[in-house]
Amino acid sequence: MATTPAVKLRVFSLNCWGIRYLSQHCSQRYEMIGQLLKEEGHDLALLQEVWSEKDYLFLKKTLAHSHPYTHYFKSGVIGSGLAVFSKHKILDTFLYRYSINGYPYMAHHGDWFGGKAVGMVIVDICGLAVHAYVTHLHAEYCREKDSYLPHRVVQAWELQHFVRHTSGCADLVILGGDLNMHPRDLGNRLLLSYTGLRDSYAEAEKFEGCEDGITLIAENPFINKKELEPFENGIRIDYILFKQGLSRVSVKCESLSTTTGSVPGKPFPYSDHEALSAVLLLQSEEGGGPRPQRCSAEPDPGLVDIVNEARTEVKVGLHHAERMRGTVARMGMMGLALLLVELAIALVPWLAHSTEHAFPRASFYLLGALSFTTLLLTALLYIFYSTQVKTLQGAEDQMRLAVTGLQEKLQKRSQTQPVEQGRAQGEPASTSANSP
Amino acid sequence: MATTPAVKLRVFSLNCWGIRYLSQHCSQRYEMIGQLLKEEGHDLALLQEVWSEKDYLFLKKTLAHSHPYTHYFKSGVIGSGLAVFSKHKILDTFLYRYSINGYPYMAHHGDWFGGKAVGMVIVDICGLAVHAYVTHLHAEYCREKDSYLPHRVVQAWELQHFVRHTSGCADLVILGGDLNMHPRDLGNRLLLSYTGLRDSYAEAEKFEGCEDGITLIAENPFINKKELEPFENGIRIDYILFKQGLSRVSVKCESLSTTTGSVPGKPFPYSDHEALSAVLLLQSEEGGGPRPQRCSAEPDPGLVDIVNEARTEVKVGLHHAERMRGTVARMGMMGLALLLVELAIALVPWLAHSTEHAFPRASFYLLGALSFTTLLLTALLYIFYSTQVKTLQGAEDQMRLAVTGLQEKLQKRSQTQPVEQGRAQGEPASTSANSP
Numbered sequence: 026m027a028t029t030p031a032v033k034l035r036v037f038s039l040n041c042w043g044i045r046y047l048s049q050h051c052s053q054r055y056e057m058i059g060q061l062l063k064e065e066g067h068d069l070a071l072l073q074e075v076w077s078e079k080d081y082l083f084l085k086k087t088l089a090h091s092h093p094y095t096h097y098f099k100s101g102v103i104g105s106g107l108a109v110f111s112k113h114k115i116l117d118t119f120l121y122r123y124s125i126n127g128y129p130y131m132a133h134h135g136d137w138f139g140g141k142a143v144g145m146v147i148v149d150i151c152g153l154a155v156h157a158y159v160t161h162l163h164a165e166y167c168r169e170k171d172s173y174l175p176h177r178v179v180q181a182w183e184l185q186h187f188v189r190h191t192s193g194c195a196d197l198v199i200l201g202g203d204l205n206m207h208p209r210d211l212g213n214r215l216l217l218s219y220t221g222l223r224d225s226y227a228e229a230e231k232f233e234g235c236e237d238g239i240t241l242i243a244e245n246p247f248i249n250k251k252e253l254e255p256f257e258n259g260i261r262i263d264y265i266l267f268k269q270g271l272s273r274v275s276v277k278c279e280s281l282s283t284t285t286g287s288v289p290g291k292p293f294p295y296s297d298h299e300a301l302s303a304v305l306l307l308q309s310e311e312g313g314g315p316r317p318q319r320c321s322a323e324p325d326p327g328l329v330d331i332v333n334e335a336r337t338e339v340k341v342g343l344h345h346a347e348r349m350r351g352t353v354a355r356m357g358m359m360g361l362a363l364l365l366v367e368l369a370i371a372l373v374p375w376l377a378h379s380t381e382h383a384f385p386r387a388s389f390y391l392l393g394a395l396s397f398t399t400l401l402l403t404a405l406l407y408i409f410y411s412t413q414v415k416t417l418q419g420a421e422d423q424m425r426l427a428v429t430g431l432q433e434k435l436q437k438r439s440q441t442q443p444v445e446q447g448r449a450q451g452e453p454a455s456t457s458a459n460s461p
Numbered sequence: 462m463a464t465t466p467a468v469k470l471r472v473f474s475l476n477c478w479g480i481r482y483l484s485q486h487c488s489q490r491y492e493m494i495g496q497l498l499k500e501e502g503h504d505l506a507l508l509q510e511v512w513s514e515k516d517y518l519f520l521k522k523t524l525a526h527s528h529p530y531t532h533y534f535k536s537g538v539i540g541s542g543l544a545v546f547s548k549h550k551i552l553d554t555f556l557y558r559y560s561i562n563g564y565p566y567m568a569h570h571g572d573w574f575g576g577k578a579v580g581m582v583i584v585d586i587c588g589l590a591v592h593a594y595v596t597h598l599h600a601e602y603c604r605e606k607d608s609y610l611p612h613r614v615v616q617a618w619e620l621q622h623f624v625r626h627t628s629g630c631a632d633l634v635i636l637g638g639d640l641n642m643h644p645r646d647l648g649n650r651l652l653l654s655y656t657g658l659r660d661s662y663a664e665a666e667k668f669e670g671c672e673d674g675i676t677l678i679a680e681n682p683f684i685n686k687k688e689l690e691p692f693e694n695g696i697r698i699d700y701i702l703f704k705q706g707l708s709r710v711s712v713k714c715e716s717l718s719t720t721t722g723s724v725p726g727k728p729f730p731y732s733d734h735e736a737l738s739a740v741l742l743l744q745s746e747e748g749g750g751p752r753p754q755r756c757s758a759e760p761d762p763g764l765v766d767i768v769n770e771a772r773t774e775v776k777v778g779l780h781h782a783e784r785m786r787g788t789v790a791r792m793g794m795m796g797l798a799l800l801l802v803e804l805a806i807a808l809v810p811w812l813a814h815s816t817e818h819a820f821p822r823a824s825f826y827l828l829g830a831l832s833f834t835t836l837l838l839t840a841l842l843y844i845f846y847s848t849q850v851k852t853l854q855g856a857e858d859q860m861r862l863a864v865t866g867l868q869e870k871l872q873k874r875s876q877t878q879p880v881e882q883g884r885a886q887g888e889p890a891s892t893s894a895n896s897p
Contacts, residue, residue: 393826
């Protein structure tokens with residue numbers, strides 16, 4: 026039973042949609058967000074898509090008294106967009122850039138330019154080491170034909186790795202962000218199963234806000250309803266996740282609320298996403314010593330299936346990257362061949378000491394420029410796809426190792442404790458070994 | 462006092478210099494390395510510069526019985542070159558790619574193409590979770606005018622972050638690799654001071670091998686002696702570092718040995734670097750429970766100075782990246798201006814319905830191609846330098862936060878325990894607050 030008074034921790038998460046000159050009413054919305062955070066005084070505010078440092082500095086100034094501790098994570102060409110504002114002292118920060126994140130030539134999607142990452146801050150709250158993570162995964166532009174799915178799966182894989190391996194010393198783990206994944210999407214299952222993080226929407230004793238906890242709602246005036254189809258009401262892709270850590274402090278989610286597409290007395294909402302506010306209740310357990318724990322995941326037959334499913338997706342991405350690399354290599358060879366032919370054509374009159382050209386000059390130079398540009402671009406794309414191939418191969422290797430490890434553990438468990446396990450888990454443990 | 466028998470752990474580290482078609486006697490040397498590892502049967506072999514996957518697969522096959530557990534880390538365009546061979550089960554792996562790593566246009570240096578990284582494997586040795594790290598930092602090509610120094614400092618900064626935050630659950634931490642830093646170099650001091658890792662060369666009860674533990678020696682036939690100047694005998698840039706972790710297991714280095722530039726009965730050595738072999742002795746301490754620990758660094762006045770020194774280096778790198786970005790932006794504008802002028806020249810006869818050209822055709826098209834290529838290349842370089850600026854700014858932000866945190870801790874300590882501290886540390890703690 027509890028022995029000391031509970032500590033209430035209020036956590037806020039919002040994708041601010043802060044693309045200067047492109048996002049509507051950007052500066053007015055930042056004023057509203059700053060005002061909200063100042064008034065509400067959450068312990069931790071985890072923000073995404075704060076793309077401009079000027080906007081971050083505006084928020085920093087606005088929240089100088091309410092949230093004196095802050096960190097802005099810099100990454101990629103235009104930044105990671107991730108920012109943390111805290112009422113409590115930030116002891117340390119660490120950033121992990123996802124190794125795969127879309128394509129630079131898909132400039133209109135823009136994800137590649139914002140170096141998508143997960144930022145960690147270690148915050149001291151009442152003597153507890155709280156590891157808070159803020160992240161934003163690659164967007165999903167077309168659910169039916171999602172060419173970015175392997176990228177997002179690898180990002181979720183790296184995210185679970187990062188959270189698991191860096192939260193060894195934590196008393197409490199909190200993750201907030203725009204995961205761009207529906208609750209039952211592969212990457213989300215991978216993340217939750219591996220890390221043991223709990224979804225505040227599913228765990229909250231009291232919920233207030235949009236139906237089904239959706240955070241991208243049809244009523245939001247900044248949303249193009251067509252993009253939400255076939256989900257008429259909207260989708261849930263923003264999350265606050267949490268789990269207890271090393272010390273004997275239990276945590277539960279007292280309440281969760283979302284904004285609902287409009288702000289009373291204001292002409293527009295805070296963002297195109299809805300904001301999340303969670304109240305976590307920390308309670309010291311009896312026997313104050315540290316709880317021994319390991320970073321490795323507990324074996325679970327379901328997890329084997331999830332990792333295998335992720336492996337399949339990564340393989341799809343790998344085949345695509347290899348195919349694209351082959352295509353650009355062939356195009357590059359064609360560019361090179363054309364350049365060599367041009368060179369030969371140029372050499373013929375020179376060798377024959379003739380002033381006549383075998384080819385109209387304009388076409389000759391235009392073709393030369395074209396073949397040179399082709400060669401240059403394909404060389405760059407070849408390098409780009411080679412790094413993608415390496416990254417996807419690396420992720421697949423790790424997943425294969427994980428599956429083998431999980432299967433061995435499960436097999437060992439089923440051999441040594443077949444009866445106890447069956448009783449404890451309510452299902453026969455031997456099913457694990459038959460996973461694909 | 463110890464209660465259980467000690468466990469001996471033998472660790473091997475070697476930069477294999479495995480650039481196919483460029484490194485001399487590559488395949489023969491891999492055969493020798495494979496033979497050595499098979500015969501010696503180290504518990505852990507941490508290899509760098511295994512650039513070709515074929516060579517890794519050859520080693521994997523050779524060591525299939527002696528080292529059944531292995532992992533090859535894939536990253537960058539041609540791979541990270543990092544490989545681990547283990548006699549003990551590898552439970553988990555994780556790779557962190559350094560966010561800054563040279564320049565792609567310095568292709569003859571090649572570092573950018575090998576995605577330099579730190580790989581972690583979690584190995585189960587006699588029930589202990591051993592976190593073993595293998596890494597290879599950016600090379601130093603000219604010590605007097607080392608333009609890569611800020612890159613290496615940021616890599617060392619990220620390395621200490623990665624080790625510190627991912628070793629929270631470890632019973633033992635081992636790091637092996639080619640750090641490309643001399644023992645007293647800034648990055649090395651940063652790494653050792655922050656993580657608490659101990660240098661096996663300094664700690665070994667018994668040492669055998671090259672004088673001063675050097676690993677790049679003048680006698681090695683693959684070494685260009687001129688490159689070692691002014692260090693006539695050679696330099697020490699390869700390390701095996703270690704520290705104890707969570708559990709009550711103490712660790713000491715019983716012995717360390719290096720190869721000495723030649724292999725008896727063979728015409729050439731294993732590599733251009735010397736190999737390191739350390740014997741670590743693990744001993745259970747009394748009271749088997751876990752030792753509570755935190756990931757944050759202990760405040761130390763010396764550490765403040767080191768981080769400040771690192772900040773200065775990062776700022777130098779930042780100014781260089783910003784200057785380069787400005788230069789390419791100006792060049793890009795010139796390319797664009799030239800392209801617009803060309804367009805105007807092309808439009809004049811067209812608008813005047815004339816067939817005469819105002820400019821010789823050949824020069825016209827060549828100039829067009831030149832300005833277009835300039836525009837394209839400067840755009841790419843602008844993107845590249847922008848990511849460098851963001852990364853360096855991010856590292857500098859983190860360092861500033863670290864210095865502030867350390868200074869506050871030191872100030873608090875000096876205020877609360879001025880007398881005890883002075884006695885314990887043998888120097889007045891108040892000096893810390895005066896750090897630059």
